[in-house]
Amino acid sequence: MTLVVVGDALLDIDLVGRAGRLMPDAPVPVLDELEERPRPGGAALAAALAAGDGEDVVLVAPVADDEAGARLAALVAESGVRLVPLPYDGTTAVKRRVRASGQSLLRLDEGGSGDVGAPPAQALEAIAGATAALVSDYGRGITSQPAVRAALDGLPARVPTVWDPHPRGARPVAGVRLATPNHDEAARLCPDPAAGAGEGTGLAAVSAQAAALVAAWRAQAVCITLGAGGALLSRGETSPSVVPAPRVAVSDTCGAGDRFASAALVALAAGAVTLEAVQQAVTSAAGFVAAGGAAAFGAAAPVEHGHDAVTRVRAAGGTVVATGGCFDLLHAGHVATLEAARSLGDCLVVCLNSDASVRRLKGASRPLVPQADRARVLAALECVDEVVIFDEDTPEQALRRVRPDVWAKGGDYAGADLPEAALLRDWGGQAVVLPYLEGRSTTSLVTTALSRA
Structure with a gap:
């Protein structure tokens, strides 16, 4: 069984230090003993998490020909994921978080601009040979690339397909088993202004958004994640399913969406029905953030x-x-x-x-x-x-x-x-x-x- 993740791969770097004093000329902390902790991000993190579940995983993603791209490719390989790179004329997207005492103080983003080229035959063969697929869209153009889009169009009719959308990305292909926007993304993606304008996280507003997205995307189901509130799963019905999340202490939610989507993919690939997959995904995401989130990837x-x-x-x-x-x-x-x-x-x-x-x-x-x-x-x-x-x-x-x-x-x-x-x-x-x-x-x-x- 081969799980294929298609999407935008990022390089995430945490700069972790000890904050013991403030600057004399400004009320900001001074960090000592800085340690750099790189890890795969975006679609690469989702793929690495699925591989950590014991699955055979292939990642199809644009990779830039620069130093950051080489570091990212090495991290992907270390996680047990086979990378099939797509040509890309831009620079690698790098997100650096400055952290102390388990809290993020600042994030510095760079790179990520460029165009995705036509995929090589190896990439199209990997997508065609998937037994289950996850599209992890970070809005950087891969889901709009014509040849990639054409390959993705044929997946939902053959294999379980999960689509993790982004407001800047392309809409999911028709028929996906499960689309997994978070609440903010769902409100921005919702084609119905009345539904999208629902105030707060009230279940009536979330239900309306999910039903509207099911219809607009012709998806089998849409699951809107609600953080500590769990997730709402809709197939367009008026009485959707709500899956509560376990109560956990959370200091860093970074990567929770990737853990949710990858866990849902693994469950569907193993034969779970959609509601069971969402239940497993909610539990996995809660455990992931309780264990420190993406900052704890690969560490105790x-x-x-x-x-x-x-x-x-x-x-x-x-x-x-x-x-x-x-x-x-x-x-x-x-x-x-x-x-x-x-x-x-x-x-x-x-x-x-x-x-x-x-x-x-x-x-x-x-x-x-x-x-x-x-x-x-x-x-x-x-x-x-x-x-x-x-x-x-x-x-x-x-x-x-x-x-x-x-x-x-x-x-x-x-x-x-x-x-x-x-x-x-x-x-x-x-x-x-x-x-x-x-x-x-x-x-x-x-x-x-x-x-x-």
């Missing part, structure tokens, strides 16, 4: 549970405890270990293996539960204060960020040195082993379920 980041427990506990001179694992199908053994770990200090941080990490450790059939759901279940436990998702095979990078006073693991390590013990000693922390509740494991649960099937 806190998911959420209440306030910043680590900072609060440290400020009060308390003890930070951490534990880790896959936590696939949470069971009584997990809960016993988590409760025991929490009793050792004043807050508990769970380092959670990402889906990709679990697959490498346990095989292609795992995890049974996706990372956003696993994180949400863990964060709902009273004994868990924060969740950190990490993509590596070991939690070393996550531990370096959290720097817990105590690292606790279940009793299957009894009598042996924990692999993380030496790392903990770097900052005076201590690794410990906790008693293990016998007879409880995810593997045994799966085996029992299969034997009773």
Whole structure:
């Protein structure tokens, strides 16, 4: 199965520093220790996220022949996506965000102007061979390129097609399974001035916008995303479906639309009906922003549970405890270990293996539960204060960020040195082993379920 993402690829760069003082001649922060964190953006981010879900992904996108374009192509390759570039006579669109303490202070945009040339045969073959497709339009001209448009016209009749539109882009081709504008985009795209002028985010106004767009685009369905309000799915009916979003702590929503669209694509490609795909997309987008949004792409980041427990506990001179694992199908053994770990200090941080990490450790059939759901279940436990998702095979990078006073693991390590013990000693922390509740494991649960099937 090959998922094809067609759209505008951007280079996103976060310049992250520490803000400890203000300029003497102006009330603006001075940033020290600046660190540059590049990542794929736009359609390239959507493709990378789908590849992170374990899918075979091809990205068809214009790529400029400049230094930024070379960096972007390298980042796309690192994410596991195969890039099929389209000729482009402009410069790479680069978005730089200056950030401190998890907040964006300024964004600097450059490049992005130019014309898309006729696609090579390889690009048209990739589109024709898609088993599911996402058009990620950032309004930079690819969806208006005649040969690309002609190739896209034939997709909805053959494969599930998701279209993430932009007010400056071309309208979706007829028949797309799902179009995914956010509320602001829907209001600007709406062909009916009365519907588009609906005030606020009232569901009646959003429903009217969605129905108008279904008719104008001849789409099978339009889903208007509403941020923390979830999403409204319409097929043109007067009583649309509303999918609430999980409650999460959000500091950065950058990339949420790309996560939503790519998750919907993955679900539809796997055979989900449209409403199921939207439900999965809402959950995935919520988990994505809770984990830090695009700023946390490829890095460990806190998911959420209440306030910043680590900072609060440290400020009060308390003890930070951490534990880790896959936590696939949470069971009584997990809960016993988590409760025991929490009793050792004043807050508990769970380092959670990402889906990709679990697959490498346990095989292609795992995890049974996706990372956003696993994180949400863990964060709902009273004994868990924060969740950190990490993509590596070991939690070393996550531990370096959290720097817990105590690292606790279940009793299957009894009598042996924990692999993380030496790392903990770097900052005076201590690794410990906790008693293990016998007879409880995810593997045994799966085996029992299969034997009773």
